[in-house]
Amino acid sequence: MKLSCLQENLNKAISIVSKVVATRSTLPVLSNILIKTEKGRLKLSATNLEIGISCWIGSKIEKEGSITIPARLFSDFVATNTDKTIAFELENTSLSLKSEHFFAHIKGIEASEFPLIPQIHQEPFIELPVLPLKEAITQTVFAVAIDETRPVLAGVLLRFVDDKLKIAATDSYRLAERQIELPRKVEKNVDLIVPAKTILELARIMSDSEQAVTIRVAENQVQFDISQAQVVSRLIEGSFPQYEQIIPSQTPISATVPTADFQNAIKMASLFARESADNIKLKIKKDNNLEIVAISPQAGDSVSNLSAQTTGEIEIAFNAKYLSDVLPVLGAEKLELLFSGPLSPGLVRPKNSKDYLYIIMPLKTEE
Structure with missing residues (x-):
């Protein structure tokens, strides 16, 4: 692997994916970020086996390749680097990072040991404008249960019914619900219970300048595509409480x-x-x-x-x-x-x- 990219873009991509890096895992590779060339771009990925986040940035690629390197060291090196461009070159499992004033080698782990982050290739379920979705998350996610003894209460409900989306969260002592008008009717009414951690990461990644987020759904999984980033998460199994009766x-x-x-x-x-x-x-x-x-x-x-x-x-x-x-x-x-x-x-x-x-x-x- 041999390539170069802008420090600013790389730093932003690392900040997007690094929040789901597993810091206390028994699998060392989960403390790493996967770096991979893909279709003329540089792809960065991280996962804790429940949530996977990927981000793509433009880069000048001379040679294809992939490697995983420790997230914290990589993040700190790039954030501290004040040069405009950073060049990558991979030799076995050692990645050299070179810029105008800085040079470093970071030892990594083979990309083949990194867990596969599943991608949902089905047709989009719905496309939503970013701003109302981000606002709705802020207005509801704080009400989820911190105690995960009842898993469904540790998630946020996305209830798609016709041309409406209801987003709700409850810990059984309080409940927050926000309703959003959908741009079109959904083909099938569905309830998705998304882990609160996933919803929080989605809100963090979504920029106010972005126009839309695309949602894809598969069995027990949901995928959010936002501009140059992607969030894939498991869904929480079970039925959300029928809260309408307490309103x-x-x-x-x-x-x-x-x-x-x-x-x-x-x-x-x-x-x-x-x-x-x-x-x-x-x-x-x-x-x-x-x-x-x-x-x-x-x-x-x-x-x-x-x-x-x-x-x-x-x-x-x-x-x-x-x-x-x-x-x-x-x-x-x-x-x-x-x-x-x-x-x-x-x-x-x-x-x-x-x-x-x-x-x-x-x-x-x-x-």
């Missing part, structure tokens, strides 16, 4: 409040709530007042009063962190808090928006 159909009690004001009030209450299992109370009053209360036997208590448009009255308790998690991703100047009763799930959504909702289970409190 309140009637919400006679409500408060509409500026998002920034509510966020600051929750932050203030959290200072005291952290001493009492993050328990805070919301009190909606008929006189257009929203009260946020936190009481800690150890630390003391706090009360925040916000001016709000209200209907009905309620006193209801929530986990402060679960409330604060959703506020940065609402993307609206005002939010709506909607309730049907003190023991029923609460609903948070941007004002005048039907595309996004956040459901949070209330806490039982001692009177």
Whole structure:
């Protein structure tokens, strides 16, 4: 293998694939990046056996070849290199990297030992615009379960129905759902449960300047093609909870409040709530007042009063962190808090928006 490429492009490609490098694997080759010439371009790949990411960059190829080299050393060398162009030359399993001011040899492992990252060659299932998909991921993925004892809750649901895509995540205590209009009807309605790690990597890779992401589906696998990069992942088997039944159909009690004001009030209450299992109370009053209360036997208590448009009255308790998690991703100047009763799930959504909702289970409190 003999070639040269721009340092800037190489550094970007390494940053795209390196996040899935397995750092604690019993297989040394999984700590490496696969470097391979392919159809006149340089291909970089990494995998942890659950997710595989590949990236292609332009290069001047004089001789074909492939090798795997340690990801961390390769990444650090290229990132530190300030020269414009880097030349590669492979001798057995040693890769020489040469630029105007720097020269190095990095010992590698044969490319034949690198696990095959499967590629799905079927016709695309759907093509989606990047921006709404990236926004939808940000608005939902934070609600996945950290505990993986129930695997389906550690994934994000992509539910394709006709010309709609619903993206949802839940840990059974709260649920986030975003709906996106599809550019066309899908030929077959399908549920895909994608590991949260895969979804996060996809969002990280997608640039705001990119136009579309193409999704391909095969048995137990999904593939996302974005510009010069590709993400391949296993799907989580099982059925996602039928969460629609917990979405309140009637919400006679409500408060509409500026998002920034509510966020600051929750932050203030959290200072005291952290001493009492993050328990805070919301009190909606008929006189257009929203009260946020936190009481800690150890630390003391706090009360925040916000001016709000209200209907009905309620006193209801929530986990402060679960409330604060959703506020940065609402993307609206005002939010709506909607309730049907003190023991029923609460609903948070941007004002005048039907595309996004956040459901949070209330806490039982001692009177």
